Amino acid sequence: MMTEQGRILGSLLQGQFICQVSDEEGWRHLKSRDNAQKLEPHLNMLNRTLAATADGEVFFAAYLTLGDEERKVLTQQFQETASSLVPLVEWLLLVQQASESDLPVTMGNAIRLNELQSVIEDTPAYAEQLEKISRYRLFGSTSVNLDGQIKQVFKRLTDLGYLLKPNPEKQIYLVTGKVEHLYEMIKFIDETESLSLSEQAEAAIQQGSLL
Numbered sequence: 001m002m003t004e005q006g007r008i009l010g011s012l013l014q015g016q017f018i019c020q021v022s023d024e025e026g027w028r029h030l031k032s033r034d035n036a037q038k039l040e041p042h043l044n045m046l047n048r049t050l051a052a053t054a055d056g057e058v059f060f061a062a063y064l065t066l067g068d069e070e071r072k073v074l075t076q077q078f079q080e081t082a083s084s085l086v087p088l089v090e091w092l093l094l095v096q097q098a099s100e101s102d103l104p105v106t107m108g109n110a111i112r113l114n115e116l117q118s119v120i121e122d123t124p125a126y127a128e129q130l131e132k133i134s135r136y137r138l139f140g141s142t143s144v145n146l147d148g149q150i151k152q153v154f155k156r157l158t159d160l161g162y163l164l165k166p167n168p169e170k171q172i173y174l175v176t177g178k179v180e181h182l183y184e185m186i187k188f189i190d191e192t193e194s195l196s197l198s199e200q201a202e203a204a205i206q207q208g209s210l211l
Contacts, residue, residue, distance in 0.1 A: 005039060008026045008039065011023065011026060012043065012050070012061040015060070017058050017161060018058070018059045019059070019177025019178075021107055021175070022164055026059075044064055047063055048061040048063060049061070050062075053184055057107070058107070058180050082189060084138050087133055087136035088138070088162075091133050091153065091157070092105045094120075094130060095111060097126070105175055105179065107179055109175040110172055111174075113172070113173065133153060134150070139152055139153045
């Protein structure tokens with residue numbers, strides 16, 4: 001039987017982000033300094049180290065040392081994430097506007113799909129916005145109706161790890177800590193906007209904690 005430490009190690013090596021929403025047991029385990037230190041040698045053997053977002057609430061595995069191969073992988077990951085920023089940001093803004101909230105969407109927020117869909121259906125500008133978002137390559141919707149578009153967007157966001165659906169019987173989604181990592185990426189790109197994408201990737205790699 002796999003230990004809790006082994007399970008968490010496997011999740012980290014698969015590139016998952018561990019937070020209180022996505023994996024509360026794993027998150028609590030990693031919040032213990034002793035547990036984190038015990039995990040570190042196992043990660044180090046595979047050239048990884050335990051990293052966290054700025055607030056220390058979301059954990060993920062980062063490279064320990066960087067060779068040519070690691071830099072190539074990280075550059076590709078950064079560029080893929082950067083190319084997905086526009087559809088992700090537009091979706092976050094749509095949810096915030098449709099929810100009539102002054103605050104951005106953050107980890108732990110519950111999004112009720114049916115309620116959101118009703119608001120969007122009743123507001124032509126939001127419906128138009130959703131259609132545009134759903135057509136992005138990231139989401140890839142080919143549906144001509146709003147129901148199909150919003151469900152495809154939510155399915156992809158769940159597949160990508162930004163949303164979690166705790167109960168398959170209910171259309172309620174929780175925002176995971178991966179969104180916090182996305183905000184850090186947006187902030188970094190904003191701070192380095194004078195650089196080209198490849199230069200931003202190199203700067204992010206040098207910063208280390210971002211990737």
